[in-house]
Amino acid sequence: MFVACFQNDSEQTQLELERLTRKQTAMVGFYEEFKAFNYLLAEEGRSSISQEEQYPCLDDRTEQTGFDRHYIYHPAWAARVIAARNPEHHVDISSTLHFATILSAFVKVEFFDFRKAPLTLSNLTSNEADLTQLPFRSDAIKSLSCMHVIEHIGLGRYGDPIDIDGDKKAARELSRVLAPDGDLLVVVPVGRSRIQFNAHRIYSHEQVIEMFPDLILVEHALIPDGEAEDGLIENPDSKLISSQSYGCGCYVFSKR
Incomplete structure (x- = not known):
């Protein structure tokens, strides 16, 4: 029983680490694109977007459109x-x-x-x-x-x-x-x-x-x-x- 519980906890921990890694990778990509977008706005002489107006949507880049x-x-x-x-x-x-x-x-x-x-x-x-x-x-x-x-x-x-x-x-x-x-x-x-x-x-x-x-x-x-x-x-x-x-x-x- 102890071994089985330990294995389940270990698997859960691994899944959580993988989820956090995906989120961190997505956030890095978000900030790179945020800076690039603001750079393009500046080139056009338009107002930049402040950090307060950031609205990260990190789960929408899927191969297909998901639905229930x-x-x-x-x-x-x-x-x-x-x-x-x-x-x-x-x-x-x-x-x-x-x-x-x-x-x-x-x-x-x-x-x-x-x-x-x-x-x-x-x-x-x-x-x-x-x-x-x-x-x-x-x-x-x-x-x-x-x-x-x-x-x-x-x-x-x-x-x-x-x-x-x-x-x-x-x-x-x-x-x-x-x-x-x-x-x-x-x-x-x-x-x-x-x-x-x-x-x-x-x-x-x-x-x-x-x-x-x-x-x-x-x-x-x-x-x-x-x-x-x-x-x-x-x-x-x-x-x-x-x-x-x-x-x-x-x-x-x-x-x-």
Whole structure:
């Protein structure tokens, strides 16, 4: 046990030293370029930049433009689903604000969150709502989304009450308010089933389906672990989904 702990500490120390070395090298390059830029300004007779106005950005020189796969691909998937259905009105519950705000350029959107978002845009309203007690009558909403949200409910992360069944209550409420022949877009982390308190839950494919017993699965997609070189995988089988560590499952349910 002592040897294993010593090895782990040694590896961690080495990684930290490598990180510091990279940062020091980047800072040296930053100061060289800062001086060169000021020299060019002086040659042009323009005011130099003071040290107080330095704003080092040392982590952006990558071979490719980096992005969060979950939060780039899943709103893009959802936008395509909604565009194909072309609803007159859409209700979103707590998904990323980028989705609701951009969607509102084309569709009237009502956005609800546990904590009100002070948004001011045409075609968009923003209000508070508790996902475990939605302020809508049953069978009321034809086009509904709740993406990368359910997995957090009841874990206290955003100031909501601790509730071990918060996600299940949220799923029941979404099912209740969905109109017959309406569409519900749900996105959750998928893979090896577990709870990582107080961040989120990860679900198997079967667990996702079980949360919506009164609805029918229309289509689904997976943003897999790793680089996801092929982007979204359409309608993957349950074994592939459940083999992920922290994949992103995108589901369309309907009420018939």
